[in-house]
Amino acid sequence: MESIASPHNVTELIFTGLFLDPVVQRVCFVVFLPVCLATVVGNGLIILTVSISKNLHSPMYVFLSYLSLVEISYSSTVVPKFITDLLVKVKTISLEGCLAQIFFFHFFGVAEILLLVAMAYDRYVAICKPLHYMTIMSRRLCHLLVAGSWLGGFFHSMIQILIAIQLPFCGPSVIDHYFCDLQPLFKLACTDTFVEGVAVLANSGLIALCSFLILVSSYVVILVNLKNHSAEGRRKALSTCASHLTVVILFFGPAIFLYMRPSSTFTVDKLVAVFYTVVTPMLNPIIYTLRNAEVTLAMRRLWSKKKDSEME
Numbered sequence: 001m002e003s004i005a006s007p008h009n010v011t012e013l014i015f016t017g018l019f020l021d022p023v024v025q026r027v028c029f030v031v032f033l034p035v036c037l038a039t040v041v042g043n044g045l046i047i048l049t050v051s052i053s054k055n056l057h058s059p060m061y062v063f064l065s066y067l068s069l070v071e072i073s074y075s076s077t078v079v080p081k082f083i084t085d086l087l088v089k090v091k092t093i094s095l096e097g098c099l100a101q102i103f104f105f106h107f108f109g110v111a112e113i114l115l116l117v118a119m120a121y122d123r124y125v126a127i128c129k130p131l132h133y134m135t136i137m138s139r140r141l142c143h144l145l146v147a148g149s150w151l152g153g154f155f156h157s158m159i160q161i162l163i164a165i166q167l168p169f170c171g172p173s174v175i176d177h178y179f180c181d182l183q184p185l186f187k188l189a190c191t192d193t194f195v196e197g198v199a200v201l202a203n204s205g206l207i208a209l210c211s212f213l214i215l216v217s218s219y220v221v222i223l224v225n226l227k228n229h230s231a232e233g234r235r236k237a238l239s240t241c242a243s244h245l246t247v248v249i250l251f252f253g254p255a256i257f258l259y260m261r262p263s264s265t266f267t268v269d270k271l272v273a274v275f276y277t278v279v280t281p282m283l284n285p286i287i288y289t290l291r292n293a294e295v296t297l298a299m300r301r302l303w304s305k306k307k308d309s310e311m312e
Contacts, residue, residue, distance in 0.1 A: 010169040015091035018178045029086040042285035043068035053298040059137040063119045074108035075281040078179045098180035111153030118145040120218040128225045212252045
């Protein structure tokens with residue numbers, strides 16, 4: 001009767017964390033804090049460069065700036081809490097805070113997936129239909145695709161939260177992870193969660209898998225179409241596509257590994273999660289700027305203007 005009157009008896013949750021050894025946790029803090037700062041600075045620099053540079057207003061760079069914004073937001077849902085928890089013995093979070101973390105983590109995660117699909121479509125049009133590129137990829141369509149990625153993330157997260165919020169959580173209150181996600185949270189429910197688990201797997205896994213298949217298919221079409229281009233055209237197109245494809249593999253590989261199979265509590269799952277929550281958001285700006293001459297040149301110009309203004 002008590003559980004019926006108060007289905008959410010658990011009000012505070014405890015994370016087991018990434019590692020139990022306090023020394024290892026402090027080492028992780030020293031390693032991951034600069035990574036977190038580099039993520040914000042690197043992605044923030046791309047947003048600033050694209051917004052200021054007159055040469056970077058094509059749809060590809062508009063999508064890139066929004067991707068950087070999503071990366072900062074996505075990383076911020078998990079990483080700051082994770083890093084501060086490395087310095088404390090007992091890692092706690094309220095149930096409401098846990099559900100909020102799940103909502104925003106999935107919201108920005110799916111928004112990034114859909115944005116990557118939009119970027120693949122942009123590359124497809126640019127390479128396969130170059131004469132109609134500016135007509136097809138209008139400013140209105142770009143804004144619609146960006147808005148669609150945000151809305152897709154929102155609806156996905158709402159479904160996830162509506163599934164989780166109706167469950168009764170009456171203990172134990174320990175989550176075997178370093179952040180809140182649905183499968184670890186389901187283990188705290190005092191009812192069978194098989195149906196909910198399947199629904200979550202379908203919602204998350206199928207979005208990731210279908211988007212990944214669409215992306216791979218689009219790049220296959222692009223590569224086949226490149227045969228009709230000049231050597232210089234192929235080189236430039238391959239350079240741009242290689243950056244995008246690298247980001248896609250880095251993001252989707254770990255996500256498919258975790259969400260397209262039954263959950264476990266192995267340390268390897270946590271380490272894979274660290275890769276796509278902490279490391280990948282930092283790598284994306286590096287990948288795009290190193291392989292994109294226009295972005296690199298625009299950043300140098302921005303830096304030169306800053307130095308000139310300081311000297312004056």
